[in-house]
Amino acid sequence: AQKITQTQPGMFVQEKEAVTLDCTYDTSDPSYGLFWYKQPSSGEMIFLIYQGSYDQQNATEGRYSLNFQKARKSANLVISASQLGDSAMYFCAMRESWTGNQFYFGTGTSLTVIP
């Protein structure tokens, strides 16, 4: 089974609108961390936001927020007030703390912001 599933290969959003990028994960480890990274066309991965499995509140970092639904094993990224510079690939990732410290990335979602 895939550890991280991103079902949206491509998304479009109008500038200044909000957009949600989906991510579901699969783990039996009680302790894990969830991460979102942005990869512009230049290729460098940029860290956006982190959510720990024991965190009670949803993580927020500026225009990024993480909609964490533990029972559904879902960790969707919400980008508010989209900007042209948000056009990039977005990757969801997970680290399991107890089962070997492996780090898994999803296949990514390509986001295009339309002016």
Added chain:
Amino acid sequence: EAGVAQSPRYKIIEKRQSVAFWCNPISGHATLYWYQQILGQGPKLLIQFQNNGVVDDSQLPKDRFSAERLKGVDSTLKIQPAKLEDSAVYLCASGIGTLAKNIQYFGAGTRLSVL
């Protein structure tokens, strides 16, 4: 603060040749990662170091890939001999924080083409 440095940026070799990639992490970062990113896919973790010890190398094809981290700072990843399917971008990242919440900072990557 200087970011993660990788060299070379591009490398073209023929199959069965050897190649080496170099990574200099952000100063003070104890954790270092090597990833393989095949076109259209998410990064796949090959090996991670904590200082100069290996934390996980379960996904490293050890018959042809090797990696070392010199004195807990710089790292090299070697492929010997290369195969066509090794064509990919090789990303290095260094991390800060506990392993569970290790925020990774990525270099620009080395794009390898095996002909």
